[in-house]
Amino acid sequence: MTPSPNSPNSPNSPNSPVTVYVPRDSAARSVGADAVAETIRTAAAELGRPVDVVRNGSRGMLWLEPLVEVVTPEGRVGYGPVAPSDVAGLLDAGFLDGADHPLRLGVVDELPWISQQLRVTFARIGITDPLSPEDYERHGGLVGLRRALETPPADVVAEVTESGLRGRGGAGFPAGIKWKTVLDCADELKFVCCNADEGDSGTFADRMVMEGDPFMLIEGMTIAAHAVGAREGYFYIRSEYPDAVATMRAAIEIARENNWLGDRILGSDLSFDLHVRVGAGAYICGEETSMLESLESKRGLVRAKPPIPAIQGLFGKPTVVNNVLTLATVPVILANGAKAYQELGVERSRGTQVFQLGGNIARGGIVETPFGVTLRQLIEEYGGGTRSGRPVRTVQVGGPLGAYLPTSMLDLPMDYEAFAAAGAMLGHGGVVVFDDTVDMAAQARFAMEFCAAESCGKCTPCRIGSVRGVEVIDRIVADEEREENLALLEDLCDLMTDGSLCAMGGLTPMPVRSAIEHFPDDFLAREGTA
Amino acid sequence: MTTSVDDVTTQAAVSAIVAAHRGQRGPLLPIVHAIQAEWGHVPQEVVPLLAQELNLSRADVHGVISFYDDFRREPAGRTTVRICRGEACQAVGAGALVTCARDRTGLSPGETRADGSVTVDQVFCLGNCALGPAVEVNGEMLGRMDTDRLRSILDEAVAS
Ligand SMILES: Cc1cc2nc3c(=O)[nH]c(=O)nc-3n(C[C@H](O)[C@H](O)[C@H](O)COP(=O)(O)O)c2cc1C
Numbered sequence: 001m002t003p004s005p006n007s008p009n010s011p012n013s014p015n016s017p018v019t020v021y022v023p024r025d026s027a028a029r030s031v032g033a034d035a036v037a038e039t040i041r042t043a044a045a046e047l048g049r050p051v052d053v054v055r056n057g058s059r060g061m062l063w064l065e066p067l068v069e070v071v072t073p074e075g076r077v078g079y080g081p082v083a084p085s086d087v088a089g090l091l092d093a094g095f096l097d098g099a100d101h102p103l104r105l106g107v108v109d110e111l112p113w114i115s116q117q118l119r120v121t122f123a124r125i126g127i128t129d130p131l132s133p134e135d136y137e138r139h140g141g142l143v144g145l146r147r148a149l150e151t152p153p154a155d156v157v158a159e160v161t162e163s164g165l166r167g168r169g170g171a172g173f174p175a176g177i178k179w180k181t182v183l184d185c186a187d188e189l190k191f192v193c194c195n196a197d198e199g200d201s202g203t204f205a206d207r208m209v210m211e212g213d214p215f216m217l218i219e220g221m222t223i224a225a226h227a228v229g230a231r232e233g234y235f236y237i238r239s240e241y242p243d244a245v246a247t248m249r250a251a252i253e254i255a256r257e258n259n260w261l262g263d264r265i266l267g268s269d270l271s272f273d274l275h276v277r278v279g280a281g282a283y284i285c286g287e288e289t290s291m292l293e294s295l296e297s298k299r300g301l302v303r304a305k306p307p308i309p310a311i312q313g314l315f316g317k318p319t320v321v322n323n324v325l326t327l328a329t330v331p332v333i334l335a336n337g338a339k340a341y342q343e344l345g346v347e348r349s350r351g352t353q354v355f356q357l358g359g360n361i362a363r364g365g366i367v368e369t370p371f372g373v374t375l376r377q378l379i380e381e382y383g384g385g386t387r388s389g390r391p392v393r394t395v396q397v398g399g400p401l402g403a404y405l406p407t408s409m410l411d412l413p414m415d416y417e418a419f420a421a422a423g424a425m426l427g428h429g430g431v432v433v434f435d436d437t438v439d440m441a442a443q444a445r446f447a448m449e450f451c452a453a454e455s456c457g458k459c460t461p462c463r464i465g466s467v468r469g470v471e472v473i474d475r476i477v478a479d480e481e482r483e484e485n486l487a488l489l490e491d492l493c494d495l496m497t498d499g500s501l502c503a504m505g506g507l508t509p510m511p512v513r514s515a516i517e518h519f520p521d522d523f524l525a526r527e528g529t530a
Numbered sequence: 531m532t533t534s535v536d537d538v539t540t541q542a543a544v545s546a547i548v549a550a551h552r553g554q555r556g557p558l559l560p561i562v563h564a565i566q567a568e569w570g571h572v573p574q575e576v577v578p579l580l581a582q583e584l585n586l587s588r589a590d591v592h593g594v595i596s597f598y599d600d601f602r603r604e605p606a607g608r609t610t611v612r613i614c615r616g617e618a619c620q621a622v623g624a625g626a627l628v629t630c631a632r633d634r635t636g637l638s639p640g641e642t643r644a645d646g647s648v649t650v651d652q653v654f655c656l657g658n659c660a661l662g663p664a665v666e667v668n669g670e671m672l673g674r675m676d677t678d679r680l681r682s683i684l685d686e687a688v689a690s
Contacts (some may be wrong), residue, residue: 027658030673062660201616204657239563239600240656242669275554278563280598283654297558299597315555357660359621364660387622396617400654432659434621446620450654 017050018096021069021076023126025058025211026243027204032083033066039084040068043091051096057212059126060366061113064105072098075107113363113382118344120352121329122205122368125212131250133258136215142260144334148223149268151334156227157183160330162338164350169195169286169323170398170427170503172349172416175330178320181310182228185318192224192233192320193295193313194327196248197279197286199238200399202430205354205366206324210237210244213328214251215260218274220327222265223334224320225272233272234314236291238279249276283400283454287502288321290456301458302502323428325354346372349415349426359396359432360386376410378431390435394519396443398427400450401507403514404443423517425510440519445473447511455504462505465496469512479525486523489516537575543568544576548583558584558594562601571602607642607649609687611680612666615639615652618659623676627663628652630677634684648687 022028022037037053044051061067067080068090077098079090086103093101105111119125128135136142148156161176182190194217198206209217221233237245252274255261263271277295279285285294289303292314313319329351333341341351349371355378357364362384367373375395379385386392394404403424405412412422419426434443448469455462469492476485493509500506516523547564551557561580566572572595581588595601613627631650632638639652658664661673667683 026671027661027673030658030664030671031661065661198657199655201655202618202659203655204659207657240653277560279600280559280563281600281653282598294559295556297556297560297594299593358618358662359659361660400617430618430659432618432621438621443617443620446617454654 015050017052018044019052019054019071020096021054021056021071022066023058024055024130024243025065025208026241027062027208028058028065028067029243031065031081035084036066036068036082036087039087043087044096047091049091049096054129056128057125057130058208058365059108059114060122060208060368061111061363062365063363067105067108068095069108070096070098074098075109078105078108078111079103080105117368118352118370119368120332120341120344121209121216121325121354122213122366123332124216125208125366128213130212130214130247131254133215133254133260136213140335141215141331142219142266144331145219145223145260146266148226148334149266149270153183153227153229156223156334159338160227160333163333163341164338164345164348165326165329165333165341166349166416167323168325168329168353168428169288170200170425172426175322175326178310178322179224179228181308182230182318182320185311187318189232189315190228190230190318190320191314192221192228192230193291193322194221194233194235194324195286195288195291195321196235196237196241196244196324197283197291198241198324198428199283199286200401200428200430202358202396202399202432203356203428204358205356205429207241207244208366209324209328210241211247214248215255216331217248217324217328218251218255218260220330221274222261222270222272223330224322224327226268226270228318228320230320231272233274234295235274235276236279236285236295237276238285239281245276245278252276282456283450284456284504287456287504289502291321292319299456301456302504304501325428344370346370346413346415348417353414353426353429355414355429355431357383357431357433360388360435361433362387371415372413374411374413375405375431378414379410379433383431383433386433386435388435388437390437392433393436393438394434394440394443396432396434396511397430398425399430400447401425401503401510402427402430403510404440404518405514406518423510423514425507440515440522441473441477444512444515444523445470445477447508447515448473451504451508459499459501459505461496461499462501462508465492465500465505466508468492469496469508473512473523476523477526482525486516540573540575541579544579545583548580558586558591559598562595562598566601569605571605574603604642605646607647607687608690609647609683610649610651610666610668611683611687612651612653612656613639614654614656614658614662614664614666616655616659616662618655619662619664622662624663626677627665627675627680630680631684634681635688643688647690648684 064080166172285300290300451466637650642649
């Protein structure tokens with residue numbers, strides 16, 4: 001192996017180290033990013049070529065992971081997906097100088113998949129070293145917090161309200177209105193809680209924020225604390241995300257060292273500290289009242305509302321509960337003003353949404369664009385259709401409680417109200433694609449099975465209804481009194497929708513009914529059917 | 531991690547863990563996590579100890595521990611394989627992985643081999659939905675899993 005000669009104008013002279021980015025995101029690690037980073041370090045050292053390997057977040061082009069980027073005079077040139085066995089050849093080809101190679105993708109910022117997006121919340125993710133406070137400030141970090149700290153709390157709340165930011169956790173409740181309720185409470189003790197339970201299959205944006213830009217989330221929490229008068233905040237992170245837990249804990253330590261947390265933050269009057277709590281494998285603990293119970297170290301039983309958590313939340317005190325993406329978007333709103341954010345989007349869905357393309361999709365990952373983009377654009381233009389190459393048959397949007405949509409509905413714009421009107425739900429922005437081998441009766445059965453497994457058990461429609469749902473679907477598919485059982489299933493869905501304490505039981509009928517409505521043939525008897 | 535638990539050392543270790551977490555608000559869940567990290571499961575004997583230390587009823591402590599799927603009553607096998615069965619992984623063959631695991635080990639999700647070699651579990655989403663199917667082996671997440679690779683992981687685990 002010989003290193004290729006450096007061009008004279010290259011900043012990468014043989015003596016100054018070349019900066020190489022290899023993501024530390026757990027999706028990238030799941031396909032070998034650690035081994036790639038290590039191989040690059042050792043192989044470059046053997047060549048006597050100094051490299052500085054930075055473990056960045058992921059750009060969200062997950063099908064290209066591990067995506068390695070090299071800093072060159074033209075910009076950051078990407079290569080991917082890179083396997084450890086590719087590294088020798090890449091070095092031979094001169095990839096440390098951005099040279100050509102079959103895995104060379106070009107300057108990453110100029111790739112259409114990225115350049116067509118509008119990254120607002122995800123602006124820094126994949127670009128910076130997630131745990132470098134210097135990187136964070138260099139790329140616009142803390143601008144929002146500094147501005148907030150100079151602004152009276154009520155004006156910060158007003159700014160968030162005017163931005164049109166709605167909760168990204170699923171329900172789409174306006175964030176500013178929730179904050180105002182907490183601000184208006186007179187209590188000494190108030191809390192800010194970040195819901196990082198991200199239980200929905202098909203969603204991973206919260207994870208990528210925590211692993212890829214944790215200071216942004218800390219900044220958002222701190223702005224929320226200033227806005228509502230809280231001094232203490234909690235992250236509730238699911239145990240399935242060990243990397244996110246470790247990164248958030250490390251980031252909190254660094255933030256404390258830099259006085260971004262603690263007493264008199266950045267010289268202001270605000271004192272605020274954050275703590276990480278880890279979930280224990282219960283989907284229901286993503287429901288906000290169940291999460292609060294779990295934060296109190298109780299069984300994750302859903303609370304009846306009212307009282308709402310904004311008035312009686314954690315340990316009975318006024319509490320802001322917001323999703324990761326909601327809180328992560330607050331700093332940029334404060335930095336650039338409500339208007340800049342509010343100008344994006346459609347109708348009552350303002351700003352951008354971080355869509356997550358998953359399942360059977362050729363180019364899965366993060367697409368952040370203003371609301372109003374259609375499902376078809378996401379799946380065909382960004383996603384490139386199925387990974388299997390077979391036709392798309394259905395798309396489940398909004399997690400396990402979201403509807404299964406047929407391809408005839410792909411022109412639906414991504415907008416909370418448009419989805420609700422179509423009997424569907426945008427939820428947390430997860431888009432899961434299935435090809436034509438999917439069995440929709442099996443998916444409907446799974447929705448009930450999942451509800452039975454994950455119900456907190458407090459209310460009967462959810463706890464028992466879901467078990468009955470599985471049985472009834474089994475009978476329908478076995479052709480036992482089909483018509484009667486279909487009617488029974490409809491009844492059961494009505495009961496669960498109307499009678500459940502929370503959206504766990506209340507929305508489980510959505511995937512079930514949409515499957516029956518759009519794919520009735522899949523519920524015919526099985527013998528002899530293909 | 532799955533050391534045996536005798537009375538005196540258990541009591542001392544539990545007390546130390548409780549002491550380390552006592553300052554937190556609502557400390558029981560972090561304490562139970564720490565206990566599982568120490569022993570690989572949550573031994574039944576800790577229930578009365580925790581109840582006493584935290585001034586809770588045994589029923590409360592038991593109720594919390596049993597609510598959460600993560601907490602094991604029995605030690606796991608030497609290799610733990612968790613197969614993601616979320617919809618995104620179902621769309622790319624999670625079902626075939628569950629079948630493969632059953633064929634190779636005789637285990638359904640949630641079961642451990644009698645010889646203590648392998649535990650097969652299911653999990654609803656590991657957050658790797660664009661690179662599924664995802665499987666976690668002893669805490670390490672692996673993307674784009676297929677049945678051949680899973681079978682060789684299980685072959686090795688069964689033999690160990
Ligand atoms: C069964 C169920 C599970 C939920 N899971 C989550 C979750 O994992 N993450 C989340 O942010 N919100 C989840 N939610 C929504 C929360 O209850 C709540 O609306 C949200 O955390 C509020 O924050 P937001 O206004 O910023 O969206 C779930 C709701 C239900 C009914």
